[in-house]
Amino acid sequence: MADPDPDRVLVPSLGRPGEDEALAYALESFPDAEIVLLAVVTPLESPLSEGGVLERDDDRFEEARETAKTRLASVAADSSERVRIETVEGRPGTVVPRYASDEAVDHVVMYGHGTNTSGLVRRFLGRDVATTVVERTDEPVTVLG
Known part of the structure; x- marks a missing residue:
């Protein structure tokens, strides 16, 4: 059963539209929780990267x-003391569940990335990140979108 009052909530930040909504939801829905805004940097060899052009x-x-930081400032600068920003490298569908497990996160809130993408894009990328995170995370996951 999900903890109705989690101590630590994870909000992945992949640099995509809609993530402001997830952060705002986490701040409002869990007013006593520490929020971890996890900035995920996709590896260069990943299909989600810039194509391996960068060094x-x-x-x-x-x-x-x-x-x-910009996302936090635009959503809730007055709540910034409750938000800790962490940066990790990896494929989002792998690093988000691992971080949630390793760092004793009680709940994950994310935007439903890829749920409105075309079949061709889904076929290229595999599956959407939110579905992968839900399937691989033991903690409750709220997907907005």
């Missing part, structure tokens, strides 16, 4: 962190 010493980690 390994690129600024993607800092850019992901800045995107997460």
Whole structure:
């Protein structure tokens, strides 16, 4: 049974539209929880990356962190003391469930990335990230979208 009052809520940040909604939902729905805004940097060899054009010493980690900070400032600057920003590299469907398990997260809130993509895009990318996270995460997952 899901914890109605989680202590730590994970909100993945992949740099896609709709993620502001997930962060706002987590802040409003879980007013006493610490929110972890997880900026995920996709590996260069991944099909979701920029095509391997960038070098390994690129600024993607800092850019992901800045995107997460901007997202936080636009959604709820007054709640920033409750939000911790972390940055990880990996495929979102793998690193989000692993982070949730390893870091004692009680709940995951995310936007339903890819749920409105075409069949061709889905076939290229595999499946949408939200479905993969739901299937691989032991903790409750709220998918918005």
